Amino acid sequence: MSLEDKTPETAQEALDHLIAGVIRFREDIYPEQRELFSKLAHEQTPRAMFITCADSRILPELITQSSPGDLFVTRNVGNIVPPYGIMNGGVSTAIEFAVMALGVHHIIVCGHSDCGAMKAVLDPKSLDGMPTVRSWLRHAEVARTVVEENCGCADHNTLGVLTEENVLAQLDHLRTHPSVAARLASGQLFIHGWVYNIGTSEIRAYDAAKGEFRLIGDGPLPMATPKSRYV
Numbered sequence: 145m146s147l148e149d150k151t152p153e154t155a156q157e158a159l160d161h162l163i164a165g166v167i168r169f170r171e172d173i174y175p176e177q178r179e180l181f182s183k184l185a186h187e188q189t190p191r192a193m194f195i196t197c198a199d200s201r202i203l204p205e206l207i208t209q210s211s212p213g214d215l216f217v218t219r220n221v222g223n224i225v226p227p228y229g230i231m232n233g234g235v236s237t238a239i240e241f242a243v244m245a246l247g248v249h250h251i252i253v254c255g256h257s258d259c260g261a262m263k264a265v266l267d268p269k270s271l272d273g274m275p276t277v278r279s280w281l282r283h284a285e286v287a288r289t290v291v292e293e294n295c296g297c298a299d300h301n302t303l304g305v306l307t308e309e310n311v312l313a314q315l316d317h318l319r320t321h322p323s324v325a326a327r328l329a330s331g332q333l334f335i336h337g338w339v340y341n342i343g344t345s346e347i348r349a350y351d352a353a354k355g356e357f358r359l360i361g362d363g364p365l366p367m368a369t370p371k372s373r374y375v
Contacts (some may be wrong), residue, residue, distance in 0.1 A: 165354050181214065190216040192250035193242040193313070195235070197223045202256050202358030216242045223253055223316040224283045228321045236321065243323040243333065251318065252345075254338040255311045262306050287313040308357055311337040312350065315368055331372030 193216045195206045218238045242248045264270050265288050271278040287309040295305050315337050327333035337350035350358040351366035358366045
């Protein structure tokens, strides 16, 4: 059966599915990892902060094969990182907490294929009636302008190029946060720009040295981190 042929769930069926999952987790999954959850009950030492889109198809723990406690995840429409000082919101607060309180060594900004937020950036009229989304996506305007003024790609590829440029724009915004800037300068923090392809499972990472996105697993790991100055 194709997705197109599938009968939509009712509201009650959707809730029943989630509740069944809660029970299955408690009765089957939790007992197998009781020791891990007992440890996590009192502390967290995540390996990385993962900033990605709120899109339901993106599961950071799944695509990185991470366990509970491995990732400090922040999700929002368009994997946006507002520049420091623009607003005292959830993303900025999470970044500061991850760096200063949890001491993460890596921050990953991950975009993805077929991103509805990036489609909306290309088609602002689609946001009529959604004023808060329109306002939020102004943080992606720099990416749209870069693509509009520099990209000679055909229309069918504009979305992919914009998705990459948006990741780079949010990395630029990320570096305006004082906690991030300080630890980048001292070599204590590393930043990464990824784009995940939902249909193929491939993840391409930005290589700052080469100025391009490259497939993870094909040669040395691409790094977006600028050179540290106070090692």
